[in-house]
Amino acid sequence: MKIEDLKSLLRENGIVGAGGAGFPTYAKLDKRADTLILNCAECEPLLRLHRQVLKMFTHEILSTLSLIAKTVEADNVYVGVKGSYKRTVEAINAELESFPNIKVCKLPEVYPAGDEVVLTYEATGRVVPAGEIPLSVGVTVLNVETVYNIYRAMQNLPVTHKYVTVTGEVASPVTVYAPIGTSVRDLIKFAGGVTAENTAIILGGPMMGNLVSEADVVTKTTNAVLVLPENLPLVQKKLSKTAIDMKRAMSACCQCSYCTSLCPRNLLGHPIDPSAFMYAASNGITNDAVPYLNSAFCSGCGLCEMYSCGQGLSPRMLLTACKSSLRAKGVKPPKSPEMHFVDNARPNRMIPLSRLRSRLGLDPYNKSAPVAEKDIKVKKLKILLSQHIGAPATAIVCKGDKVEAGQIIAAAAENALSVNIHASLSGTVAEVNNKSITITL
Numbered sequence: 392m393k394i395e396d397l398k399s400l401l402r403e404n405g406i407v408g409a410g411g412a413g414f415p416t417y418a419k420l421d422k423r424a425d426t427l428i429l430n431c432a433e434c435e436p437l438l439r440l441h442r443q444v445l446k447m448f449t450h451e452i453l454s455t456l457s458l459i460a461k462t463v464e465a466d467n468v469y470v471g472v473k474g475s476y477k478r479t480v481e482a483i484n485a486e487l488e489s490f491p492n493i494k495v496c497k498l499p500e501v502y503p504a505g506d507e508v509v510l511t512y513e514a515t516g517r518v519v520p521a522g523e524i525p526l527s528v529g530v531t532v533l534n535v536e537t538v539y540n541i542y543r544a545m546q547n548l549p550v551t552h553k554y555v556t557v558t559g560e561v562a563s564p565v566t567v568y569a570p571i572g573t574s575v576r577d578l579i580k581f582a583g584g585v586t587a588e589n590t591a592i593i594l595g596g597p598m599m600g601n602l603v604s605e606a607d608v609v610t611k612t613t614n615a616v617l618v619l620p621e622n623l624p625l626v627q628k629k630l631s632k633t634a635i636d637m638k639r640a641m642s643a644c645c646q647c648s649y650c651t652s653l654c655p656r657n658l659l660g661h662p663i664d665p666s667a668f669m670y671a672a673s674n675g676i677t678n679d680a681v682p683y684l685n686s687a688f689c690s691g692c693g694l695c696e697m698y699s700c701g702q703g704l705s706p707r708m709l710l711t712a713c714k715s716s717l718r719a720k721g722v723k724p725p726k727s728p729e730m731h732f733v734d735n736a737r738p739n740r741m742i743p744l745s746r747l748r749s750r751l752g753l754d755p756y757n758k759s760a761p762v763a764e765k766d767i768k769v770k771k772l773k774i775l776l777s778q779h780i781g782a783p784a785t786a787i788v789c790k791g792d793k794v795e796a797g798q799i800i801a802a803a804a805e806n807a808l809s810v811n812i813h814a815s816l817s818g819t820v821a822e823v824n825n826k827s828i829t830i831t832l
């Protein structure tokens with residue numbers, strides 16, 4: 392297959408990165424990459440779906456990975472998977488004879504092993520420069536479910552569903568193949584309902600996910616729905632306000648530098664220094680802009696505020712606020728910033744997932760969440776027009792239209808980074824606005 396044909400198949404079938412920010416996958420395929428990495432690190436505590444999907448569809452995913460590698464002419468192909476995912480590793484090993492070009496890279500059980508920059512270093516030893524993407528060092532990283540979706544696209548099946556782990560304070564933790572547009576309310580009901588009072592809902596992992604309501608919906612990037620006690624410190628951190636976080640930093644940051652010493656990006660030589668930022672921001676330093684400008688190099692992994700800071704401060708929240716504010720004012724990140732060497736102490740400063748889970752108070756929720764055997768039943772789907780980075784798709788259906796599952800209901804924006812959006816199930820269009828299309832069944 393030619394690379395241009397593969398790209399147009401992915402754009403047509405609505406394929407975006409199924410794990411992170413939803414970058415349209417066609418734009419990632421590039422012949423400058425000599426290395427392809429399948430990301431099965433799944434570093435957020437409590438999440439299950441990547442190892443489950445790879446174990447269920449090992450042959451389909453590895454054969455598709457092989458085909459992509461051939462198409463982009465990448466010589467090195469790795470499956471990055473944690474050694475602790477024993478059943479998934481067994482399933483991969485059982486298939487490897489058929490795919491001699493694919494090597495397994497066993498990853499340590501640490502957070503954030505799934506960060507593309509960290510994974511690229513673990514698999515290849517190459518350091519992605521600050522502010523760049525893995526392609527800058529000849530690497531393309533693809534998520535497990537994204538590659539499964541590419542396999543489906545080759546059978547002319549567009550992205551209509553998403554694997555989502557529903558866990559925490561629910562009766563029966565489960566991983567469900569949910570139609571895109573399913574409400575969080577329906578997912579929690581499917582998992583047997585909430586089992587505690589005063590809970591909060593997080594869409595995504597406990598470290599990087601966001602607080603949502605039951606009315607929010609599954610998109611192409613939703614990995615998990617977590618129901619957790621509202622008084623859990625990690626939930627309280629997500630509820631806190633920037634102004635309060637800053638006041639607490641002003642009164643309690645002792646400049647111990649633990650946040651910097653354990654920062655995964657800093658350990659790889661990137662010029663992100665949360666401790667220097669906290670000093671500058673909380674002391675109103677104005678004669679040196681570097682700590683503020685370098686906020687652009689924070690990945691938002693959250694380790695500094697959820698694990699490293701013994702004072703319970705929130706460097707990540709404050710860095711994110713600074714980064715957003717600079718971007719809104721049109722301030723560009725520094726170009727080709729100076730990097731330092733990979734820290735010799737890095738192997739000893741990686742954070743074991745078990746310790747992180749325990750520190751977050753998540754041990755009681757570290758339960759299996761098996762893939763559901765039955766389908767989830769829904770009466771209504773709200774499908775968002777912006778589920779990916781780039782330009783939103785444009786609705787091409789009207790209220791009252793009958794739509795079939797898999798039909799294009801919103802077209803990719805012309806001449807822009809964008810992909811099509813499809814009806815997840817058959818039904819009738821109940822509402823169309825500039826943000827979403829609602830379908831009743």
Ligand code: SF4
Nearest residue numbers: 644645647648650700
């Ligand atoms: S770990 Fe906490 S107290 Fe120490 S420098 Fe960082 S923000 Fe300040």
Ligand code: SF4
Nearest residue numbers: 654689690692693695
């Ligand atoms: S969130 Fe904190 S630990 Fe993570 S990259 Fe940013 S500064 Fe470093």
